[in-house]
Amino acid sequence: MSGAVLIKTQSVGAVRGERVLFKALSLEVRSGETVLLRGANGSGKTTFLRQLAGLSEVASGAMTRVAAHHWLGHTNGLKAHETPRTHLKHWARVWGSNVEIDGVLERMQLKRPADVPCQMLSAGQKRRTALGRLLLVERPLWLLDEPFNALDTAGRDLLAGMIETHCAGGGAVIAALHGDAPLAASREVAL
Amino acid sequence: MKASPAPLSSAFRQALSEAWAGGSGLLLPLGFFAGTAMLIPFSLGSDAELLARIGPGVLWLALALASMVTLERVFQADLQDGALDLWIQSGDSISLIAASKTFAHWLISGLPLVILTPAIGYMLGVPMSEMLPAMLGYAMGGITFFLWGGVAAALAASVARAGLLIAVIALPFYVPAIIFGVRVAEEGLNGVGLPFLGASMLFALGVAPPAMGAALRLAAE
Amino acid sequence: MWSFLANPHRFMGFSRLAVPICFAIGALLIGWSLYNGLMVVPPDEAQGGDLMRAMFTHVPSAWLCMGLYAGLAAASFVWFVWRHELADVAARAIAPIGAGYTALCFVTGAIWGQKGWGQGWHNLILGDSRLMSVLVLFFLFLGYIALRAAMETRQKAAKAGAILAMVGLINVPIIKVSVDLWETTTIHQPSSVIRIGGAPEGAEAEEGQGMNPMYLQQLLWGFGGHGLLASALIFMLMRAEIYSQRSDRLLAARLEES
Numbered sequence: 001m002s003g004a005v006l007i008k009t010q011s012v013g014a015v016r017g018e019r020v021l022f023k024a025l026s027l028e029v030r031s032g033e034t035v036l037l038r039g040a041n042g043s044g045k046t047t048f049l050r051q052l053a054g055l056s057e058v059a060s061g062a063m064t065r066v067a068a069h070h071w072l073g074h075t076n077g078l079k080a081h082e083t084p085r086t087h088l089k090h091w092a093r094v095w096g097s098n099v100e101i102d103g104v105l106e107r108m109q110l111k112r113p114a115d116v117p118c119q120m121l122s123a124g125q126k127r128r129t130a131l132g133r134l135l136l137v138e139r140p141l142w143l144l145d146e147p148f149n150a151l152d153t154a155g156r157d158l159l160a161g162m163i164e165t166h167c168a169g170g171g172a173v174i175a176a177l178h179g180d181a182p183l184a185a186s187r188e189v190a191l
Numbered sequence: 192m193k194a195s196p197a198p199l200s201s202a203f204r205q206a207l208s209e210a211w212a213g214g215s216g217l218l219l220p221l222g223f224f225a226g227t228a229m230l231i232p233f234s235l236g237s238d239a240e241l242l243a244r245i246g247p248g249v250l251w252l253a254l255a256l257a258s259m260v261t262l263e264r265v266f267q268a269d270l271q272d273g274a275l276d277l278w279i280q281s282g283d284s285i286s287l288i289a290a291s292k293t294f295a296h297w298l299i300s301g302l303p304l305v306i307l308t309p310a311i312g313y314m315l316g317v318p319m320s321e322m323l324p325a326m327l328g329y330a331m332g333g334i335t336f337f338l339w340g341g342v343a344a345a346l347a348a349s350v351a352r353a354g355l356l357i358a359v360i361a362l363p364f365y366v367p368a369i370i371f372g373v374r375v376a377e378e379g380l381n382g383v384g385l386p387f388l389g390a391s392m393l394f395a396l397g398v399a400p401p402a403m404g405a406a407l408r409l410a411a412e
Numbered sequence: 413m414w415s416f417l418a419n420p421h422r423f424m425g426f427s428r429l430a431v432p433i434c435f436a437i438g439a440l441l442i443g444w445s446l447y448n449g450l451m452v453v454p455p456d457e458a459q460g461g462d463l464m465r466a467m468f469t470h471v472p473s474a475w476l477c478m479g480l481y482a483g484l485a486a487a488s489f490v491w492f493v494w495r496h497e498l499a500d501v502a503a504r505a506i507a508p509i510g511a512g513y514t515a516l517c518f519v520t521g522a523i524w525g526q527k528g529w530g531q532g533w534h535n536l537i538l539g540d541s542r543l544m545s546v547l548v549l550f551f552l553f554l555g556y557i558a559l560r561a562a563m564e565t566r567q568k569a570a571k572a573g574a575i576l577a578m579v580g581l582i583n584v585p586i587i588k589v590s591v592d593l594w595e596t597t598t599i600h601q602p603s604s605v606i607r608i609g610g611a612p613e614g615a616e617a618e619e620g621q622g623m624n625p626m627y628l629q630q631l632l633w634g635f636g637g638h639g640l641l642a643s644a645l646i647f648m649l650m651r652a653e654i655y656s657q658r659s660d661r662l663l664a665a666r667l668e669e670s
Contacts, residue, residue: 017565018660019667055276056412057567071280075273079205081212090205094198094281117212133277342579343555346572350562360555360576363548364583367590374593387593391586402579409571 003031005066006141006172007052012061014047021047022191023060029172031067031140034163034183037176039191045176046074046145048191052174053143069141074149076130080119084110084129087118088136097137108132109158123150131159134166142166144175148182156182198283199291206295209268210261220300221307224257228311239316246315247325247376250308254329255365258336259358261300265292265341266348266407275348275411286404290396293341293403294334301333321376328375328388332368335392338399339364345406367391418498420654427647434644441637445472445630453626463524467627470520472634473513474542476642477549478584480510484556485581488574498650500570501657503577504560505649509642511553517546541591548587552580566657 006029013023021044029035037045050056051063053071078087088101105114108128113121118129127150134142142163148156160183163173167186211217231249232242266289269275278288308329312322343361347353368391374384449468455461487503490496521543556576563569 015567017567017664018657019664050412053276053280055279069280071276073273073276075271075276077273077277079209079212079268079272079274081208082205090201091277094201094283096197342576346559346576347562349564349568353562356558356562359551359558363551363555363580363587366548367583367586370590370594383593387590391590394586398579398582402575405575406572409568409575412568 008064010062031170033172035174036185036188043191067140072144078118085114142173202288203291206292210299220257227253243316246317262340262344286400289403290400297337305329324379325376328372332372335368335395338395342402345403348410434640438640445633449630466520466524472638473517477513485577488577492574505646514550
């Protein structure tokens, strides 16, 4: 492994109520890596990912974030009234990105429903809209929670391709996944 | 924490269009407000003098109740659709984002109530010379209500059917604004009520946003 | 002393002894002040005759409930900043006791005021900012309890409660000022019992005269007794919470094994 360290955890733990989800989880992710978090329901995959993203508090241990990250949770972050175009425009504005929205829509195969409110889109189209956020600004680390959910075969190939390109370009991906993964992981972490 | 204007105005615009597209955003509080006001003469009798005297105060009560009708959805929607996760990681101050969302919410659901007050005041027979200064009070008090209500809504964002919980949490915080506001309605702009109301609004502006921010971080956890 | 007690094990050891002791001394003091207050001291006709004897419960509980709210906020602050688990256990335990004392204060105040100002007790509530402030305080406690009860996990309840209690405490002076201002448009003299930073002792004596020293004595005994009783109750609730956490932990461990 040669790339620079993007994020590092040292014996991180999490509790829910009185239940210990996991403890002493140490992970170091370098650029170019694709790390999959595997584990049964309730093992704390999502919690760990949220800790990595800074959304959930770390009960014990230490976390060093070096690089900026993109977040894709199991919810898409879309508003019912937004269209894919307005949604991407909105976050491009918030993040100060000048990327051309049409290009992103094209890449995510959202040209046709680009101006349809999200409440009328299919689950896969919404997921692709949310994935389009990853292309708005260049951030080295992608944190993805069940990213392949709701995607059809074409969508899965699309995302797998995106991840491959991202990692080849010096980025890294940490994804929580259950079931089979349509992408080549450089490492799997069992929770 | 950077505080550039683009994220804030984006949050503001998103909240505006969300409330607007929600449909009920504008009409629900208005309908509730007008409906409550309609019940006043029925519950207190048709004594015109009494109604004219207590009208401004009763409008304060209706305003406080109406401000709570839509609070439940302000932050809960963001939590459920995942937008809150994105806001927290946007690198901008979540307190300021919450404040600008609250302000947008007040514009959609609070300001129309203020504009409606002269009509209801007229219906109750309150002299217009009293209603106009009172309107300034309603506007300032409304912002204060929405800020404290916003804190309660943020704290209860992860709770299902939080409407009553939000009311129980927020009502004690409404006390000062109501008292000062009624003074404004009684004394007009020259009394002691207006500076006190202004001060309590500024205080809410200072304290409520950080509390909303902390509560929203908690809700996202 | 506080850092010594911050360890739950030491707290359990300490409270095992403290609860019965606080209970016993508290009951003695309350009994003594009530006996004197109800049987021995002469009634003050200007203050409502025999009804003013409610004062010997009313005033100590008024002093206490403000202190309990401040304690709730202080414990919340300690938890929020240092994440001291015991501080949250304390905050959780203070809330129902505080709500109880605000209710007690309100009810005894209403009984006392029934004759006190000769106007029937609904007028008293409408006319006395002290009682109204206590009522608002009651709702602050109630909101805190309701919020904690609605939260999913203990950690979330702790954090949400802490935020609310701290925001509540900094609002208390403003509520106080506003209720005082509200009162000047109605009846009655400026309030004093829970005025922040005020000197509460002399306040019950109206027309600026010093209070009958016998009254003051009973008030102080009562205050000490209720303070100890409240401490005992809070310690008991804290012990119950610690036991409940331990049992949850055992349950979680059992779940892990299976």
